[in-house]
Amino acid sequence: MNDEILIAILALLGAIGYVLLLFGAKEPRHKYGNLFLALYGVCLIIVVVAGLFVQWHIVFSWQDLTSFYAIYGFSACVFLIYFAKGLRLWLPKEEDYYETRGVKNK
């Protein structure tokens, strides 16, 4: 029973943190933008602290690393953005790229 309440609290916390980020990061800054971001920070801290007390189901040893999922989530996204920035050097073309390859332009 205790677990269920804990899960419900954590799940709500996650959803609230997510919405706080969307409102906190918006441009131009919301009147209470900094407050939103501070609360969002609190959510981040709570999930990390909760992770310290959890008995993980371990299949691989690295899953036991302190805050593995937080570190992985953060670095995965940073990697994603940098990799995409690299791709941007040669993937993007003008919006009429294909139209100008054809008959009209020889």
Next chain:
Amino acid sequence: MIEWVHPGLIFIIGALLVPVFRGNLKKVYLIIPPVLALIDVVLMYMGSFGSIPASRWQLPFLGYELIFGRMDKLSLLFGLIYTLVSILLVLYALNVKSNGELMSQFFYVGSALGAIFAGDLITLYIFWEFMAIASLLVILHGGTDKALGAGFRYIMWHVAGGLILLAGIVLYIESTGSIAFNAFSWGTTSLYLPTLLIFIGFIINAAVPPLHAWLPDSYPESTYAGTVYLSIFTTKTAVYVLARGFAGFGPLMWLGVIMTVYPIFYAVLENDLRKVLSYSLINQVGFMLCGIGIGTTLAVNGAVSHAFAQILFEGLLFMAIGSVVYRTGTAKCTDLGGLYKSMPLTCIFCIVGAASISAFPFFTGFVTKSMIIDAALGQTGGALMYVLLLLASAGVFHHAGVKVPFFAFFAEDRGINARDPPLNMLLGMGITASLCILIGVYPHPLYQILPYPVDFVPYNVPHVVAQLQLLLFASFAFFVLITSGIYPPEQRKINLDTDWPLRVMGAKFMWFLHEPLTNLAKGLDHALKSLASLFAGYGGEKEERILIGVSVGIALLFLAFYLFMQMAYTWIFH
């Protein structure tokens, strides 16, 4: 006992009757076929139609028995979600004026249902092609030059895929003598080629990279409502046939993993939010194919339940962005922003969809996707697969969870004048959003209708904490990068994808036709005309020459008819 009616037929007859109704009466009428079809499927669940498959729906064809109504847990699950979501889609699309568009949408749903309940390969193929044509019509109703071009490329992909599938089916029937559509075995060498061809035909519809480029190319070009329809039926029907035919096929597992990772980079770069969602659609189907490839009962359950959930949340996201298109006429990041004040309800629905696709606890994605990821852990190469699937989860959260709502509703306010869409569209989105949360909080009804018994508990503390750490810190990375200016700014550009060589070669080919070949033809024509003028005396008056032409034409027609009859005669009697 009541006689069973094929739910697909309800849609097809429903489509034919659309032009009969006008005005508000039409709006009332449009709701009827999907509701009847849903009732039909629910009655099928309750076993009201007796033995399976209903024998009324078998047809003799070339010495085989075609089965139109196969009812088992797998087909019924897809039938249920297709008919359920079609009610929501029709509600959302009530404001569509064009009868043609409404009809093609109904044909599309009807043929998808036909493919789902097909019990043999020939019936499957017939509906498979029907679906390709109906979906082409949905794309073409976009009505722009871009939609026309994308539609042509789309149908070329699908005709190619359909022909490969047909070749596979013909060879398969040739080798086995049976048209039954069940799990394929790779056992004997004589079956290897047909099975491979069928597999390729299937994965083209599932949009597996590098055969996926038709999807982000064509789907965003349809109308605001058409895109929502497209996002659901073609790919999920492919998931269904793969689940039936290729569960436990090892390579599919890794194709699925690649499919989850590949599109996330494109989704970061893409400026058009409907293209971003198209890439997220490929990513989500990747999770399903991975589960099907793993093939354990947990994984297949995960895959089909994820298909069920994804139809709802991906549909919801496309509906929300469709509403933005409906009101503002664009889905480009560079033109949007700050809409949360003017379209608050759409914004809330979009966030629910975004939270569901990102698999936040208490939203649908969480209770279905985690089955697949858990199943991946037990496989050989499970560590690599697990890490890549987590990367893809963080990636999908980044683009569908943060980028889509952020750039549409929160980023720099561009002072766009908009308001929430009409009531029926809000209702369509609202009901879908409620279902997303309902299934997320209380997944047991969904678990009960899965093909295999479920003993999976999605909600335990470590699971929830792990997921929240992953998601919230991925969002933290987004925040850090966007405030520090490292995040790549949106550009008015398109991004080259795997169809680049085809499209450039196609353009070169067209140039070849228009320039060198046309010039050659003109030259030949000229030469022939000068030759003919030497004999100009023959044939006399102009009318006389036309008469000669007509009589030669008629003679040729008779000859062709004779040859055809001759062939038909030999074919039938020998």
